[in-house]
Amino acid sequence: MSVLEIRDLHVTVGEGDDAKEILRGVDLTVRSGETHAIMGPNGSGKSTLAYSIAGHPKYTITGGTVTLDGEDVLAMTVDERARAGLFLAMQYPVEVPGVSVSNFLRTAATAIKGEAPKLRTWVKDVKTEMAGLEMDPAFAERNVNEGFSGGEKKRHEILQMRLLKPKVAILDETDSGLDVDALRIVSEGVNRTREEGDVGVLLITHYTRILKYIKPDFVHVFVAGRVVDEGGPELAAKLEDEGYAAYVKDSNEQASAEKAASEVVTA
Amino acid sequence: MAASSLPSQPSPPTGTTDLTTQPSTLASELFAPGVGAQAGPPTTPAEGTGTAGQATPGAHSHGGPAPTGSPAERFTSTDPDAFGVPTGREETWRFTPMKRVGLLLNGAASDAHLTWTSDLPEGVELTSVEAGDPLLKGLPEPADRLAALTRQRSGGAAVVRVPQEAQLDRPVVLGLAGTGGDDVVWGQLVIEVGAFAKATVVLDHTGLARYSGGVSVLVGDSAQVTLVSVQDWAPGALHGGQYDAVVGRDATFKQVVVTLGGDLVRLVSNVQYTGPGGTAELFGVYFADETQHQEHRLWVDHAVPNCRSNVLYKGALQGEEARTVWIGDVRIRPTATGTETYELNRNLVLTDGARADSVPNLEIETGEIVGAGHASATGRFDDEQLFYLCSRGIDAETARRLVVRGFFADVVQHIGIDALQDRLMRTIETRLGALPGLEEQEVPA
Structure with missing residues (x-):
């Protein structure tokens, strides 16, 4: 049983006078076995939340806490976070020329497990998981993400999640750029992980499309760097019908009110 | 020089090789947007061309007045004095640490030699010729003073002969080991491969030496030759050398240069074609640590129609004063219609204090070519x-x-x-x- 707790998280991007606050007090708790969907318009800070939890150096944490089973995630290096059980499926996976998928996967598994997996079972596991994601075996000998199509990159991300078996998986717009077949294949991969174990899933998406395949237990509406509404699956249905317009309007009004207030204070 | 042919064990059975790169790497780099096939002088600048650590303005040219000063017509001579004594201001020497290379340039004639070991497959002959032998007169001429001194002082040459139509069952391996000592070792090697033969020759340089060695590869018509030159020298070694390939009609020449060791390595590789349909592939890797200077200069001279050249050099640098230089000159003369050429240099700067210079030059004198392009990028770990x-x-x-x-x-x-x-x-x-x-x-x- 694991729990990822995010409390009053504030994050900026940029340095000094150019620093811009992207996350403005995020509160979220993800427990094993739960699937949370974070939905919001473009530019609301959804991806910033994902990358901040993973530890991307571009983002600066200016306040709040993130803990995994009570351990301070923010004090860990990027690789320590992964070894602690966090996984981020990226929206734009990075090409690594000269490093084959098979070499990469085994190196990652060795790092996560603390010892090299037994060769025979490992090869079998990789084959099985690749077949489950309908990936050609030749894929293993290609260089990581190099020349991959959008769908291949996302399948490769889910393949890693399957093999590395994280406690909490953050899926950042895994549905973007996928055709219907690829979306189904990728979603089935995520669902297998949910059924098999006690993984907590944080599913970040702009659209409700993927939620037809991966049923969330909780839906959080994310606007202007914070969670503005929470509910069950019915909230996703509402967003499908009405979009984010109402939330964005509220948020704008609130932002101008805050700005006016701060101007009064500084004046 | 005395070339002794010593028997040695054939290569050990091949183990699993752990190289994971796919051909697609190369293909994707070669066919990246903005580079590649184009008729006439290319107008697309190669991305990221230049130098890391310290800028070299104008280190890039597409024909026209070359800011690097690489002349379209290169002076060659067998007479060292025809070149004058380098000061370090000359184009061919401006990147080279003159104090260190001076130990070669100012070295006296000597009878010092490297220790040779050889693995010769059946049918391959290792012999030597005296100075003045007609074979030596027909070789491409030296292109700088050091190469001319080397030709003069080597007093003949070791010759590897692969008869025509030979199909070797394993590579020819020449181990060239330095034994220390301050005298410069002057050497000349000629590799002569007959028509339709297929051969791989490995030059494996190890140990400590001050070595200046010329290598000439004569590739017969339709022959397929791979020359591998490994510079795995001990720290402190100095190595200068001019490598010439003369590629026959429809022949294929592949050269792989691997420079890892030594204090200073400066190799000048030249390719010329004697008939149409020839292919030259020049590959190189280099890895410079603290204070190492590794310089690779290439000159591919397309003067006959329908030949191809492909150059791929990659280098990494780490540590204070690690220094690499890559100069890639390709010339397509008016007669060289149907030429296809591409060259690529990538440098990975792993630490502060290292410097990589990368200068591709492409001179195109006919519009009737299949394609010509180059790219150069020097960057840090991403x-x-x-x-x-x-x-x-x-x-x-x-x-x-x-x-x-x-x-x-x-x-x-x-x-x-x-x-x-x-x-x-x-x-x-x-x-x-x-x-x-x-x-x-x-x-x-």
């Missing part, structure tokens, strides 16, 4: 790659080694000899530090 690998639990050091290893494997795999590839990758890995827990890395698909 932060996004690092983040991606670390986000999978891989620590930063291992991630760095993984990427650099892949960077080198991309070129080393072109050698085509598993045992040698494995040895070189092990040497590179030792330099990078060991990859923990990855002994059984290869995962069969």
